[in-house]
Amino acid sequence: MSASAPGGQFVRLAETARRRIVIALGDRPIEALEGDSLLTALLLNGRQLRQSEFRDGPRAGFCLMGACQDCWISLADGRRLRACTTPAEDGMALEEIS
Amino acid sequence: MSIVVVGAGPAGVRAVETLIAHGQRPIWIDESPRAGGQIYRRPPENFRRNSRTLYGLEAAKARRLHGAADAAARTADYRPATLVWDICDGAVQTAGPGELGVVPFDDIILATGAMDRVIPFPGWTLPGVFTLGGAQVALKAQGAAIGRRIILFGTGPLLYLVAYQLAKAGAELAAVLDTSPASAKRSALPRLLADSIMLAKGFYYVAWLKAHGIAMESGIEPLEILGTSHAVGFRYRTAAATQREVAGDAVAFGFGLRSETQLADLAGCRFAFDPLNRQWLPAMDEEGRALGVAHVYLAGDGAGIAGADAAERAGERAALALLTDRGIAVSNARRRWIRHRLARIERFREGLERAFPFPAHLARRMADATILCRCEAVSARHLRASVAGIGAEELNRAKAHCRVGMGRCQGRVCGAAAAEVLAAALNVEIAAVGRLRGQPPVKPLPVGLL
Numbered sequence: 001m002s003a004s005a006p007g008g009q010f011v012r013l014a015e016t017a018r019r020r021i022v023i024a025l026g027d028r029p030i031e032a033l034e035g036d037s038l039l040t041a042l043l044l045n046g047r048q049l050r051q052s053e054f055r056d057g058p059r060a061g062f063c064l065m066g067a068c069q070d071c072w073i074s075l076a077d078g079r080r081l082r083a084c085t086t087p088a089e090d091g092m093a094l095e096e097i098s
Numbered sequence: 099m100s101i102v103v104v105g106a107g108p109a110g111v112r113a114v115e116t117l118i119a120h121g122q123r124p125i126w127i128d129e130s131p132r133a134g135g136q137i138y139r140r141p142p143e144n145f146r147r148n149s150r151t152l153y154g155l156e157a158a159k160a161r162r163l164h165g166a167a168d169a170a171a172r173t174a175d176y177r178p179a180t181l182v183w184d185i186c187d188g189a190v191q192t193a194g195p196g197e198l199g200v201v202p203f204d205d206i207i208l209a210t211g212a213m214d215r216v217i218p219f220p221g222w223t224l225p226g227v228f229t230l231g232g233a234q235v236a237l238k239a240q241g242a243a244i245g246r247r248i249i250l251f252g253t254g255p256l257l258y259l260v261a262y263q264l265a266k267a268g269a270e271l272a273a274v275l276d277t278s279p280a281s282a283k284r285s286a287l288p289r290l291l292a293d294s295i296m297l298a299k300g301f302y303y304v305a306w307l308k309a310h311g312i313a314m315e316s317g318i319e320p321l322e323i324l325g326t327s328h329a330v331g332f333r334y335r336t337a338a339a340t341q342r343e344v345a346g347d348a349v350a351f352g353f354g355l356r357s358e359t360q361l362a363d364l365a366g367c368r369f370a371f372d373p374l375n376r377q378w379l380p381a382m383d384e385e386g387r388a389l390g391v392a393h394v395y396l397a398g399d400g401a402g403i404a405g406a407d408a409a410e411r412a413g414e415r416a417a418l419a420l421l422t423d424r425g426i427a428v429s430n431a432r433r434r435w436i437r438h439r440l441a442r443i444e445r446f447r448e449g450l451e452r453a454f455p456f457p458a459h460l461a462r463r464m465a466d467a468t469i470l471c472r473c474e475a476v477s478a479r480h481l482r483a484s485v486a487g488i489g490a491e492e493l494n495r496a497k498a499h500c501r502v503g504m505g506r507c508q509g510r511v512c513g514a515a516a517a518e519v520l521a522a523a524l525n526v527e528i529a530a531v532g533r534l535r536g537q538p539p540v541k542p543l544p545v546g547l548l
Contacts, residue, residue, distance in 0.1 A: 009225065009348065010236065010243065011243045013242060013267045013268050015145050018145075019144075034142075037239075044242065047327070048328070054475035056223065056475040057223065058224075059223065061228070061232070062227070062232060063213055063229045064228060064231070064233075064235040067511070069505075069542060070473075080544065081544065084235075085129075087142070
């Protein structure tokens, strides 16, 4: 039933029959399914999205509905995206989480 | 003579449907890529679960609303995935897919919805801690559980609804912990009987959770999230005043909902303090016309929390008021029916507030070291210091001093608790500290668009 990595925060409960896509987190390829948000794709494979720029530790989103702005992350090209409202797309390259 | 409707949740859908039925073609702007709003949120198009699985006891309502939304989207000038980030000089400023825009309007209906009402506590910024609404989004819109072993706490109907939905979908729940005492629910019963169907659903969720052996407690007080790099558990005080720890790698919490009012503020609406919601809300007349500014109409949870059923009715009501003001004939019988229906829901809503009271004391007694503003890691100590330091007697003064409410979320998350902390520090009523003013853009814009 679950197709998630052992170290992930999220667990897939349903909707596993979707097309597989691959995104890159730094050098690391991450498998996701078409329709996953970036937040879902990252939290199925890890427990953090970013470090707080105010040095109070790691963050992994909060409201998941585009309200709290906790989940802004960077693409490898420097563009910033809100992970909970941005669909993961095949070939997307994300900056490594420091 | 253009009409703009902002929002495509239950209120926005019914507003647009009503305008179309009376020969209008509104410009309909919604931040989400698919209409439905939060409670009836739809997953991406390639997802396959049916409405029964997604919306449970509300499946028929969800199907009706989605049907109405799809029909309305075919006639309206529908602009999904588009953020309204400012309203000024008779126009809305938008950020759509890949472009900024300006849309002038003669009349506007704001149906901006709500998010979870939050009270910060130690550890709430750790990875693995989400809102109850967030846990629901992960499940409904992504088919995912927020963790392997989930702790839910807070208060309000959403606590039990999310618990039921997660457990039914196969997630493991460690505990469902309500800050409201059991006695509050008993004393609220007479008012809750105003909507016996909704009440029966609430009883059903609780009975289902009990029957499935899920640990539930009332009258708890949150103490802290355990963990250093991510949540591994939750420590709380039981109703019997003993401390207890429960292990889990995900926590979702919330204390009812809070209206999204920034756009109403920018549109020039007059605000009034609402004791039931403990929030400053845009004031409106009995038909949904905003006060203090002409040609602005309000509907749904964005103008005070009343739930999805009320939002549908209020969306229609606002559209009927707008049409009436344009001299277009509408059914008076229908207006009376809506008024009657909304009055009943209002009585039920008062019952909910009594059953699940907002635990303001948790915010007022927040430990100094607790991070209040998660955007910029501002602690409760900093906010209290703004009282001593510059004599801040009002939220915007305090914000200028300590930056609470100045971060990316504009106080959407911390604002309710910040008002309580400041009021307690000043020893005044919550209404006396005012409200954080909305500032454009109400949400950050992707840099590429500027």
